[in-house]
Amino acid sequence: MIGQVNEPFGFRPLRQAISDYVKTTRGLNCTEDQILIVNGTQQAMNLTAHVLLQQGDEIWLDEPGYDGALGAFTANGAKIRPVVSDKYGMDIAYGIRHWPNAKMIFTAPSHQFPLGGTLSLSRRIALLDWAAENNVWIFEDDYNSEFRYAAQPIQALQGLDQRERVIYAGTFSKMMFPEFRLGFLVIPKSLIEPFKLAKYYADTRTSYLEQVTLAAFISDGHYARHVRRVRKACYERQSALIEAIQLYLPDSFQIEPSDSGIHIVCWLAEHLTESDIVAKCREIGLGVQPLSRYCQTDSIKQAILLGFAAHPPSELVEGIRKLAQIIP
Ligand SMILES: Cc1ncc(COP(=O)(O)O)c(C=O)c1O
Numbered sequence: 001m002i003g004q005v006n007e008p009f010g011f012r013p014l015r016q017a018i019s020d021y022v023k024t025t026r027g028l029n030c031t032e033d034q035i036l037i038v039n040g041t042q043q044a045m046n047l048t049a050h051v052l053l054q055q056g057d058e059i060w061l062d063e064p065g066y067d068g069a070l071g072a073f074t075a076n077g078a079k080i081r082p083v084v085s086d087k088y089g090m091d092i093a094y095g096i097r098h099w100p101n102a103k104m105i106f107t108a109p110s111h112q113f114p115l116g117g118t119l120s121l122s123r124r125i126a127l128l129d130w131a132a133e134n135n136v137w138i139f140e141d142d143y144n145s146e147f148r149y150a151a152q153p154i155q156a157l158q159g160l161d162q163r164e165r166v167i168y169a170g171t172f173s174k175m176m177f178p179e180f181r182l183g184f185l186v187i188p189k190s191l192i193e194p195f196k197l198a199k200y201y202a203d204t205r206t207s208y209l210e211q212v213t214l215a216a217f218i219s220d221g222h223y224a225r226h227v228r229r230v231r232k233a234c235y236e237r238q239s240a241l242i243e244a245i246q247l248y249l250p251d252s253f254q255i256e257p258s259d260s261g262i263h264i265v266c267w268l269a270e271h272l273t274e275s276d277i278v279a280k281c282r283e284i285g286l287g288v289q290p291l292s293r294y295c296q297t298d299s300i301k302q303a304i305l306l307g308f309a310a311h312p313p314s315e316l317v318e319g320i321r322k323l324a325q326i327i328p
Helices: 012-026 040-052 067-075 092-098 121-133 189-203 208-219 222-248 274-283 313-326
Strands: 035-038 058-063 079-086 104-107 137-141 166-171 183-186 253-255 263-268 288-290 303-307
Touching: 012 035, 012 166, 012 183, 012 208, 035 040, 035 189, 040 067, 040 104, 040 137, 040 166, 040 183, 040 189, 058 067, 067 079, 067 104, 079 092, 092 121, 104 121, 121 137, 208 222, 222 253, 222 263, 222 313, 274 288, 274 303, 274 313
Parallel strands: 058 079, 058 104, 104 137, 137 166
Antiparallel strands: 035 183, 166 183, 253 263, 263 303, 288 303
16 A cells, blocks of 8 residues: 555545546546545635636636535635526526636536536537637536436536546535545546646645545445435435425425435525525524525525435424424
């Protein structure tokens, strides 16, 4: 193992295991030399901004979008340019029309955060073509790709990209747990050296103890089994939550059907307000976030996000039943 532990890019057997895994499960096109182990997506975004963006460069971000991305890219001097999205994910034509000078695009094509749309194949191709023609980088946040319950996942942008414009980020925060600060970047070959320097000067390397453990967990087949178990449990939890909302709160919450993710978006009926519902949920111990937390403008309808991954079905049903008793 000595000799494998001093690389800023991370523990080579883990990089090999991840490379094999994402090639099979996400259709990525890479070798282990392109895998950089990071402390989660948050560090992935910071390093990417540091290497590829200059002060004042523009970056597209979904509206509503991921507050972690907003914070990381803004802190690195980038100007955020909001792009609307629908059930087919980020509206690429809107972005090109409104923000043609962007240098980077942040997108979560598997599961747009927070509304949950999946970027359609035609939008993926349009985005890749436009990025290549305009020398724009794409940061692909694939945080939720393993939480897909019915339809087959669409191949990651990185795997469709022939022109090395995509920086792909994966994380173990969701499948393992958020405090397990391990994630990875898949970097175009031309960017390996600048990313190596950025990682080295950020924190020299990610802690090796977790890397060695995770490498064994994946290589011995435990991770793939774990993913299957977690996916099944999350599907049951999502179904229980949706059924409970339809039973107890049919006139208060309208839910978008979704076959992926670990939260659902509940659009509120006209007579309800986000702040009131959030307060009521918290009163009875239901974990909830207001949609406005993720909005840069206030033109979007009121909604709340309910996470379901951390609770067994019976708790979710009971929580919704209690909430129905205190909602007007
Ligand atoms: C949109 C999105 N991307 C990525 C992540 C994962 O971030 P990290 O790997 O830093 O825990 C999250 C976590 O909440 C998220 O919501």
